[in-house]
Amino acid sequence: MLKILYFASLRETLGLGAESLDLPPGVADVGGLLNLLIARGGGWAKLGAVKNLRYAVNQEMARPESPLKAGDEVAFFPPVTGG
Amino acid sequence: MLKILYFASLRETLGLGAESLDLPPGVADVGGLLNLLIARGGGWAKLGAVKNLRYAVNQEMARPESPLKAGDEVAFFPPVTGG
Amino acid sequence: MAARVQEADFDVGAELAALRQGDARIGAIASFVGVVRDINDGASVSGISEMTLEHYPGMTEKALEAIVAEAKARWEIFDALVIHRVGRLLPTEQIVLVAVTGAHRGETFAACEFVMDYLKTRAPFWKREVTPDGARWVDARETDESAAERWQARWEA
Amino acid sequence: MAARVQEADFDVGAELAALRQGDARIGAIASFVGVVRDINDGASVSGISEMTLEHYPGMTEKALEAIVAEAKARWEIFDALVIHRVGRLLPTEQIVLVAVTGAHRGETFAACEFVMDYLKTRAPFWKREVTPDGARWVDARETDESAAERWQARWEA
Numbered sequence: 301m302l303k304i305l306y307f308a309s310l311r312e313t314l315g316l317g318a319e320s321l322d323l324p325p326g327v328a329d330v331g332g333l334l335n336l337l338i339a340r341g342g343g344w345a346k347l348g349a350v351k352n353l354r355y356a357v358n359q360e361m362a363r364p365e366s367p368l369k370a371g372d373e374v375a376f377f378p379p380v381t382g383g
Numbered sequence: 384m385l386k387i388l389y390f391a392s393l394r395e396t397l398g399l400g401a402e403s404l405d406l407p408p409g410v411a412d413v414g415g416l417l418n419l420l421i422a423r424g425g426g427w428a429k430l431g432a433v434k435n436l437r438y439a440v441n442q443e444m445a446r447p448e449s450p451l452k453a454g455d456e457v458a459f460f461p462p463v464t465g466g
Numbered sequence: 467m468a469a470r471v472q473e474a475d476f477d478v479g480a481e482l483a484a485l486r487q488g489d490a491r492i493g494a495i496a497s498f499v500g501v502v503r504d505i506n507d508g509a510s511v512s513g514i515s516e517m518t519l520e521h522y523p524g525m526t527e528k529a530l531e532a533i534v535a536e537a538k539a540r541w542e543i544f545d546a547l548v549i550h551r552v553g554r555l556l557p558t559e560q561i562v563l564v565a566v567t568g569a570h571r572g573e574t575f576a577a578c579e580f581v582m583d584y585l586k587t588r589a590p591f592w593k594r595e596v597t598p599d600g601a602r603w604v605d606a607r608e609t610d611e612s613a614a615e616r617w618q619a620r621w622e623a
Numbered sequence: 624m625a626a627r628v629q630e631a632d633f634d635v636g637a638e639l640a641a642l643r644q645g646d647a648r649i650g651a652i653a654s655f656v657g658v659v660r661d662i663n664d665g666a667s668v669s670g671i672s673e674m675t676l677e678h679y680p681g682m683t684e685k686a687l688e689a690i691v692a693e694a695k696a697r698w699e700i701f702d703a704l705v706i707h708r709v710g711r712l713l714p715t716e717q718i719v720l721v722a723v724t725g726a727h728r729g730e731t732f733a734a735c736e737f738v739m740d741y742l743k744t745r746a747p748f749w750k751r752e753v754t755p756d757g758a759r760w761v762d763a764r765e766t767d768e769s770a771a772e773r774w775q776a777r778w779e780a
Contacts, residue, residue: 308520308592309603352606359525361588375522375590379606382519382550382591383500383562383582383728391677391749392760435763442682444745458679458747462763465676465707465748466571466657466719466739479636482656490670490714493660496653496735498728499639503650513647557647571655571739572770578653579732613729 301370302333307377310350314343323370330355331364333374352379384453385416390460393433397426406453413438414447416457435462468546469530471521473553476563485547485565492544496574497565498582504557514595519552519561522590526550529589533581541577543568548581550591580617587614625703626687628678630710633720642704642722649701653731654722655739661714671752676709676718679747683707686746693741694734700725705738707748737774744771 302321311317327333334355338348347353355362356375368374385404394400410416417438421431430436438445439458451457478499486492504513534546549563564581568574593604635656643649661670691703706720721738725731750761 305522307522307590308594312603356522356525356590359522359528361529375525377522377590378592378603380587380590381593381604381606382521382589383586388679390679390747391751395760439679439682439747442679442685444686458682460679460747461749461760463744463747464750464761464763465678465746466743477636478639479634482635486658486715490661492658492715495656495658497655498732499652499654500728501643501649501652503726504647558643558649569660571657571736572766575655575732575736575739579728582728582732609729 302368303373304333304337305373305375307375309378310347310376313346323368323372327368329364329368330357330362330366330374333368334364334376337376347376350378353377354379385451386456387416387420388456388458390458392461393430393459396429406451406455410451412447412451413440413445413449413457416451417447417459420459430459433461436460437462468534469527469548469550471523471526471530471550471552473551475551475560476549478560478563481547481549481563482565485545485567489544489567491569492567493569494571494574495565495567496571496578497563498578499560500562500582502555502557502559502561514557514597516557516596517555518594518596519550519555520592520594521550521552525590530585533584533588536584537566537577537581540580541568541573542570543573543577546577546581548585550585550589552591583610583613583617586610625691626684626705626707628680628683628687628707628709630708632708632717633706635717635720638704638706638720639722642702642724646701646724648726649724650726651728651731652722652724653728653735654720655735656717657719657739659712659714659716659718671714671754673714673753674712675751675753676707676712677749677751678707678709682747687742690738690741690745694723694738697737698725698730698734699727700730700734703734703738705742707742707746709748740767740770740774743767 302323305318306314337344354377357366358373385406388401389397420427437460440449441456502517530548544567546566551561564578566574566578587610659674687705701724703723721735723731723735744767
């Protein structure tokens with residue numbers, strides 16, 4: 301099981317802040333998961349169009365090639381704008 | 384008449400914080416005044432040995448070649464150490 | 467604690483006093499306060515009537531602690547503090563405080579600016595502004611990315 | 624007033640609040656506080672029991688105002704404040720406050736550090752320390768001179 305989080309404009313676009321998902325076969329990294337989500341279509345398709353989409357795995361900044369395993373917490377969000 | 388001020392270690396060395404002096408003939412700039420003071424001998428001779436002696440004329444940083452005229456306020460002091 | 471995320475405002479004077487407390491080695495304290503402006507770069511001439519700051523609880527604190535640890539590794543500083551507010555904020559309200567103590571000013575200035583630059587690009591906070599034209603998420607600024615990158619270049623050089 | 628010389632201590636929080644007051648354009652406040660350390664670089668291992676700061680009344684205020692004016696000419700900042708104490712000071716006491724307000728942090732950090740660097744080499748203050756070994760005037764540090772000179776180089780470049 302993966303815990304997936306969405307923040308800021310992504311959360312608003314998807315109308316969803318968090319979901320749980322069984323790690324699908326063939327999905328080994330963040331990029332693979334992202335492609336799977338985009339393939340859902342509808343609002344999810346927009347994930348592929350977000351400029352400079354950011355990822356975190358287990359609360360550390362990650363990259364498309366960052367590996368995933370069951371139990372991971374994966375977050376998708378736009379570039380940060382705090383401070 | 385010149386007003387001459389001494390600060391910090393100079394003031395202590397000379398035992399003097401301020402004096403008034405008629406602008407002597409032939410003294411046209413800060414360097415000339417300094418030479419005149421050094422020529423007094425005793426503690427004054429030490430003015431020539433102060434490392435990086437600083438000067439101000441009318442409360443603005445000055446240089447040996449800065450001109451002097453009657454009524455000026457001239458200050459001698461060591462490098463500043465505030466802040 | 468070196469990093470705090472909170473809804474409440476903070477008292478800069480009290481925070482600096484607490485940070486300095488009991489450390490007689492300190493000769494320098496550099497600090498920075500970020501404030502909600504009533505006009506943002508992208509926003510035409512319309513003022514901001516309010517702002518909401520969202521964050522990623524859990525990751526935020528870790529990210530801030532990591533940035534502070536990095537600053538301590540790079541510069542000879544004694545201590546550093548980051549306080550970042552979240553939730554609803556109005557113009558002129560304080561958003562963030564970064565304060566760094568050390569023996570000499572150069573190290574504290576550099577470390578303080580470094581923490582702010584890294585925070586701007588690596589800590590998961592997002593601003594949403596409400597203006598008379600409506601609400602919108604603030605776009606990341608490229609200048610923030612380049613401000614953070616120059617520390618990378620200096621570090622690797 | 625942009626520059627103050629005083630014997631009394633200052634309240635950083637209150638001073639920053641007064642500097643910001645009523646200016647909703649402000650997005651950034653960089654500040655620096657200098658503090659009496661109990662050990663100075665030159666002083667063996669003996670602590671400083673007290674310090675006396677002498678200055679050149681009249682010239683000091685002019686010099687500080689000129690430094691602030693220079694900072695305002697060089698960077699896009701809104702306002703700047705310098706408070707420098709004189710007289711007798713004990714370890715951990717505050718010596719100087721520099722605070723700069725602006726729209727963006729980069730300009731305020733640079734201007735604040737510039738004011739401190741110039742103050743260290745151009746404002747007529749002199750420190751006299753009392754240690755268990757006796758009293759002595761503090762020597763100027765070459766690093767302060769080079770810190771000030773780098774702004775000259777950047778400006779001319």
